[in-house]
Amino acid sequence: MQFADWLHLGTFVMAAHVLGTIAACHAVLNTRTSQGAVAWAVSLVAMPYFTLIPYLFLGRSKFAGYIDERRLENEILRSRSHPAEWESGDATDSGALQNVSSVRGVAAPGPAEYLGHPAIRTLTRLSGMPFLRGNAVRVLINGDATFSAILGAIEAAEHYVIVQFFIVRADALGQLLKETLIAKAQAGVRVYFLYDSIGSFDLPHHYVGALRGAGVEVHKFATKRVFVNRFQINFRNHRKIVVVDGERAFVGGHNVGVEYLGGNPRLSPWRDTHIEVRGPAVASIQFVFIEDWYWATQRLPEVGPTTRCPDDMHCLVLSSGPADKQETCSLFFVEAINAAHKRIWITTPYLIPDEAVFSALRLAVMRGVDVRILIPSRRDHRVVFAASKLYAYDAVMAGVRIFRYRPGFLHQKVVLVDDIAAAIGSANLDNRSFRLNFEIMVLTVDRRFAAEVETMLLDDFAESYEIDQDDYRLAPAWRRIAMHVARLFSPIL
Structure with missing residues (x-):
């Protein structure tokens, strides 16, 4: 190598280490946990050639003002627009129930006693939502059962459909979902479709355009409402929610893609679980979507109340995110x-x-x-x-x-x-x-x-x-x- 080449290489190495040190200081000041700060700081100082670019994608754990803004919106919605079911007799007042013994070694408490357990009160306060009784929950094992139930429920919709997924692909399953939603929108059913901007980064424009052209309200979820930062992959919306007419809600691990049906030979058969919920807890699931939809659009979707259920299961919906006051x-x-x-x-x-x-x-x-x-x-x-x-x-x-x-x-x-x-x-x-x-x-x-x-x-x-x-x-x-x-x-x- 010529002297000039060595000089250029030395300049590159020095610049990388200077930028790595600056990024390390940024990580120490902005990373939410000490473990994360240490991991980033050490790697950025020691190996800036390999970690500077990943830090652009992964490093920033918060946006200036984002957490405060999102938290304020959630507090306003929960105080002014929360579901009526939270105020009804369906809500279980766990604080009014007797406490069970916390002494280890005793038999596990029964259903009535368990609702007064300190853990239930803690989780209720943590979630900001009440325990609701009068629900029915059905397990959906693997993709065929899950999407058969979801698509069947959407086809039977009369008033509105809510769809939210982290990953939506324009493959065979994605096309089937799109066609089903378009058919319902053309039949006069209100359809709301929310997808994560990074999880579904490769979703084609023509897929979204076809939905919008048929009257489906489609929006992407991003931490910035106007500008989507492709270098920011934290604060992703990993939720999977489907609600139909306030009667049925679906929550679980499946996204929309043929791999979730076992279509990827390297990972097949894909093992996953979803649930179908009926009863007042549907209102809480629906409200989680409303919070995300309002953040993305600054509008509230037109949704209705939930329907009663003959079963009497107690359910708590727990939503979590980086804007929470607690982890x-x-x-x-x-x-x-x-x-x-x-x-x-x-x-x-x-x-x-x-x-x-x-x-x-x-x-x-x-x-x-x-x-x-x-x-x-x-x-x-x-x-x-x-x-x-x-x-x-x-x-x-x-x-x-x-x-x-x-x-x-x-x-x-x-x-x-x-x-x-x-x-x-x-x-x-x-x-x-x-x-x-x-x-x-x-x-x-x-x-x-x-x-x-x-x-x-x-x-x-x-x-x-x-x-x-x-x-x-x-x-x-x-x-x-x-x-x-x-x-x-x-x-x-």
């Missing part, structure tokens, strides 16, 4: 784990818990709770999968039983607490769901439903294998090093 999603997992007397079973595609959740898992093991976590054996993201393997090893060392699902990729998000409570929704056991994404979970307190979820999970465990310490110890040295390097980025994964 709602992380605290939900902590409280659910702490509330367990007998067992806590969790299924998640990504196992990257924060310290609070991991401590709660360790303490649950110490008090004799059956703690199981089901994760995939196939990967869809290399870095996340590598970090998850190391966390799985740490969990096994702490006494947590870790299982890997064999048949295909596992994407469901399910929490089962004792024999009484189950939560299903969109939240993963990772920092992105805890602090960076908008999520929704539906918690049900009902023995019959918990038994149904237990049966489903037992079937999944039967098709899984339990890992032990050798899963990490017998791995090649280079792979163990890769796991530790990947874990450095866990606060931003």
Whole structure:
């Protein structure tokens, strides 16, 4: 190399390190957690050539003024436009119920007693929504059952349809959804369609144009209402919500794409879970959409009241996001784990818990709770999968039983607490769901439903294998090093 070449190279290296140092200072000042700040600062100073560009995409955990503005809007909506069901007799006043014993070792409380449990009061305050009784919840296992139910409900709609997904693809399933929505809009049904601007970044303009041309109100969700920053992939709306006529709501892990029907051979068969909800809890699910729709459009959708349900299940809708005053999603997992007397079973595609959740898992093991976590054996993201393997090893060392699902990729998000409570929704056991994404979970307190979820999970465990310490110890040295390097980025994964 000529002297001039060396000079150019030296200038590039110096500039990279100067920019890396500046970015590291920015990360220390703006990253929400100390772990994330350390991870970014070290990587930006030591390896700016590799981390400066990713920092543009992943690094900023907040926009100036965004959190305050979003939080103010939510508070106004909840005080002035909340569902009438929250004021009716369907709302369970958990504070008026007697407290159950918090002494460990006693039998798990029954349905009536459980509604007065301190954990229920905590989660009600955390969510900002009441526990509502008089619901029916049905489990939808895998894509065929989920989209058959969703499309069938939309086809039967008479007044309005709400559709919100993180990922919408213009493939065979996406086209079927589009045609169904267009048909309803042309029949005079009000249709509201919200998709995430980054999760659905490759959704063609002609797809959206066809919906709008047929009268469907379509909008993308972004942290900036006018300008969509392609370099910003935090604050994504990861929720999956469908509501039809206030009668039925659908929440869970499925997005709109053929891979969720097993169309990706590398990940097939795809294992996922959705739920169908009827009753007053539909109003809470619908209201979560209203908050997101109002942020995106500054208009309220025209929706109606929910219908009664002959069943009497108690449900709490828990929405979470980066504008929350508390870290709602992380605290939900902590409280659910702490509330367990007998067992806590969790299924998640990504196992990257924060310290609070991991401590709660360790303490649950110490008090004799059956703690199981089901994760995939196939990967869809290399870095996340590598970090998850190391966390799985740490969990096994702490006494947590870790299982890997064999048949295909596992994407469901399910929490089962004792024999009484189950939560299903969109939240993963990772920092992105805890602090960076908008999520929704539906918690049900009902023995019959918990038994149904237990049966489903037992079937999944039967098709899984339990890992032990050798899963990490017998791995090649280079792979163990890769796991530790990947874990450095866990606060931003």
